[in-house]
Amino acid sequence: MGAALARTLHAPFLDGDQFHPEANVEKMRAGTPLTDEDRWPWLEAHTAALTQAAAKKDVAIGASSALRRIYRDFITEKAGEPVLFVYLDGTREVIGERMAKRSHEYMPTSLLDSQFATLEVPDPATENTLHVPVTDSVDKIVRTITGELDHLKSFKRWQ
Numbered sequence: 001m002g003a004a005l006a007r008t009l010h011a012p013f014l015d016g017d018q019f020h021p022e023a024n025v026e027k028m029r030a031g032t033p034l035t036d037e038d039r040w041p042w043l044e045a046h047t048a049a050l051t052q053a054a055a056k057k058d059v060a061i062g063a064s065s066a067l068r069r070i071y072r073d074f075i076t077e078k079a080g081e082p083v084l085f086v087y088l089d090g091t092r093e094v095i096g097e098r099m100a101k102r103s104h105e106y107m108p109t110s111l112l113d114s115q116f117a118t119l120e121v122p123d124p125a126t127e128n129t130l131h132v133p134v135t136d137s138v139d140k141i142v143r144t145i146t147g148e149l150d151h152l153k154s155f156k157r158w159q
């Protein structure tokens, strides 16, 4: 999804998967959920790379679970510029089915339940978030997001 959006916007795409310390990768591969402590260095590295890419190219696209509100607030604060969180809204069943079909370097489907247990759904009343049904086609999701970008440009909450 993120790659498709980035192609449309001619923007860099940075998948959060690339920014985990090796210890996190091994933990997830072994089927153990990450803790808050495990996630901070990952969020820090991913956000720093996104901020750098956005400084060069105006906008950058990242993909990440960013399950909790404190993680998203951290990303926004550290970026120091408007960040739009696109929440791909889907049931455990749909996401579980897709995960079972995809091939992934380290992420087992068994971690999905703990991810849903940790998830704090972004709140549109207090967060800069756009909710999109994950069952929409990739093209439709890209169109929905690009249609919202003016809102992103005028978002000043952290400035």
Ligand SMILES: Nc1ncnc2c1ncn2[C@@H]1O[C@H](COP(=O)(O)OP(=O)(O)O)[C@@H](O)[C@H]1O
Binding pocket: 001, 002, 063, 098, 099, 101, 102, 134, 135, 136, 137, 138, 141
């Ligand atoms: N809108 C969509 N409609 C149908 N299948 C999708 C859609 N978005 C993603 N998928 C499928 O779901 C899986 C995961 O998509 P992806 O965007 O790569 O997410 P992730 O990075 O979380 O794996 C892939 O198998 C992809 O083909």
Ligand SMILES: O=C(O)[C@H](O)[C@@H](O)[C@H](O)[C@H](O)COP(=O)(O)O
Binding pocket: 016, 017, 020, 033, 034, 039, 064, 065, 066, 067, 107, 115
């Ligand atoms: O495609 C995926 O399934 C995710 O991108 C995954 O690989 C990611 O790195 C973890 O979701 C991080 O762990 P938490 O979701 O527990 O923060």
